[in-house]
Amino acid sequence: MSDSIALWHAEHANFATLLDLLERQLDLFHKGESSDYELMLDIMFYMTHYPDVSHHPKEDLAFARIREREVTAGPIVDELTEQHARLKKVGGALVDALGDIVNGSIASREHVEASGRAYVADFRRHMETEETAILPLAARLLRDSDWAAIEAAIRHIDDPLLDKNGEARYAALRRQIARASRASQPITR
Numbered sequence: 001m002s003d004s005i006a007l008w009h010a011e012h013a014n015f016a017t018l019l020d021l022l023e024r025q026l027d028l029f030h031k032g033e034s035s036d037y038e039l040m041l042d043i044m045f046y047m048t049h050y051p052d053v054s055h056h057p058k059e060d061l062a063f064a065r066i067r068e069r070e071v072t073a074g075p076i077v078d079e080l081t082e083q084h085a086r087l088k089k090v091g092g093a094l095v096d097a098l099g100d101i102v103n104g105s106i107a108s109r110e111h112v113e114a115s116g117r118a119y120v121a122d123f124r125r126h127m128e129t130e131e132t133a134i135l136p137l138a139a140r141l142l143r144d145s146d147w148a149a150i151e152a153a154i155r156h157i158d159d160p161l162l163d164k165n166g167e168a169r170y171a172a173l174r175r176q177i178a179r180a181s182r183a184s185q186p187i188t189r
Ligand SMILES: [Fe+2]
Pocket: 056, 059, 080, 084, 126, 130
C-alpha cells in the first residue's frame, strides 16, 4: 500500500473514532443523561476545520484524476463530491447549534440530536463508499506524481489531533481519543 493510500485510510479510521465519540454523547442525551456538549463542539469544530478543509478537498482532486482514467467511476465520484458539500454544510450548522448550546443561547437540543445522528450516519456511509469503491481505484490508477500534484495544490494543515502540542482547544479531545484508542486500535499516521 502506498504511503498516500495508507494515510487516506488512517484518516478515515481517525474520523470513525470521532464519530463513535460523538454518537456516544448523542446516546447519553437520548437516555436523558448529561452530555458533554463542549466535547461534541470540539469534535464538530475539528470536522469542519480539518476534514472539510484538507481531507475532502484532496479527495476531490484525487477523484478528478480517477475519473479521467476510469470513466465508469464518474457517477460515484459525482455522488461523493456532492456529499462533501453536504457534510460541510450540515457540519457547519451543527457547530453553530452546539456553540449556541455551550453559550446557553439555544433551547432546542432535540434538533441537535437529530442532525447529529444524520451527520454520523452520512459520514460513515460516505467513508464506507470511499473505502470500498474509490481507494482500490486510487491504488490502481494514481501514481506518486499524482499525489505530489494533489499535495502541492492543497494548503497543508497539520492534523491538530495528531500533535500533542497542537492547538490548545483540542487538548480535551486528544485525551478522549487517546482513551478510546487504548481501548481499540492506536491512532497512527
Ligand atoms: Fe470524502
